Amino acid sequence: MNVLLVYAHPxxxxLNGSLKDFSVKRLEDAGHVVQVSDLYAMKWKASLDTCDSTHRQSNMPFDPSLDSKHAFENGLQTKDIALEQDKLVWADAVILQFPLWWFSxxxxxKGWVERVYAYGFAYGVGEHSDARWGDRxxxxxxxxKRAMLIVTAGGWEPHYGPRGINGPIDDLLFPxxxxxxxxPGFDVLPPFMIYRxxxxxxxxxxxxxxxLGQRLDALWKTAPISFRxxxxxxxxxxxxxxxxxxxPDERGFAAHIA
Structure with missing residues (x-):
């Protein structure tokens, strides 16, 4: 299988760097093909702006969605964006690995998502009508495709428990x-968390x-979160x-999990 690991630690x-190296070796030893997008090493441009199109009318107001759509549909995206989209299409599974900084x-x-998830590629797809509101x-x-988070946090596990001061980790990671x-359609596996x-x-x-090795070994067997x-x-x-x-008795994020 093809695995894309998008890694964000400077x-x-x-610890994140060591776990990233461990994950790549574990997956490759199991016969999988792995690509790593090491965002800090790549010096990834985080801001979504007018520079994300190789050709746009400079006198027009910048519209993040419409500019993104125009660049995607007309082959005008910058090379870095197009390469990451190619990796997502190639991948059978995607892992996002990052430290939890300020609850996110x-x-x-975040900038990788904003720039790579172009209109027409990751959103704005499918019929939008009174009967169907897009393919999403x-x-x-x-x-x-499958997706999983590997997340490190400085706080103790109970800090992120059902009554923890930081809020339940499932709620923090819901967005x-x-x-x-x-x-955009991924089957999302439960996250792998490392606390303290x-x-x-x-x-x-x-x-x-x-x-972590056991979770990676079971990447194609683990039941995804049952989002509706x-x-x-x-x-x-x-x-x-x-x-x-x-x-009927549920409110908030929990209502969207069957």
Whole structure:
């Protein structure tokens, strides 16, 4: 299988750097083909702006969506964007690896999403009508592919528990897992979390690698998170709200998981 690992940490000698190297070796030893997009090493441009098209009318106001659509449809995207899109099309599975900084992904990885997920490539796909609101949330360009997060956090695991001060980790990661990965069609696997990263000795590091290795070995066997597909009947269209009889007692993110 083909695996794309999109990696966002500035220090190769960090825990993240070591785990990235471990993951690549584990996957390759199992016979998979791996490409790594090391965003800091690539000096990835994080900002979405007018420079993302090789030719645009400079007198026109910049519209992020329409400019993205025009560049994608007319072969005017910059080379760095097109190369990352090619990697996504090539991949059978995508892993996003990053430290949890200020309750989200590093800005460079968010910028990778904003620039690579062009209109017509990752969104704005399919019929939009009163009966169907596009190919998204379980459908779309990435349908049939798998995705997983590898995330490190400095806080203790209970800090991110159901009653933890930082909020439940599933809620914090929902915009990434549901909004960035499930939206364009990925089957999203449960995340691999490493907590309390400032207190990792050799013995704990060995246990982390053992657990991570097992998750990577099961990349094509692990059941994905059971997000509700948008166009399978659970949602009223075009309102895009759950039918009254679906999870009637649930509110918020949890209502969108079957």
């Amino acid at each position: 220090e190769p000698r960090s 992904m590093p800005a460079i990885l 949330y379980g459908e779309g360009t990435m349908a049939g 990434i897992q549901h909004g960035i990965l499930y939206y 990263t400032g207190r990792i000795d050799e013995a704990r590091y060995s246990k982390i690698c053992d657990s 597909p948008q166009n399978a009947g659970a949602y009223e269209i075009p309102e895009l709200t759950l039918r009254p009889d679906i999870a």
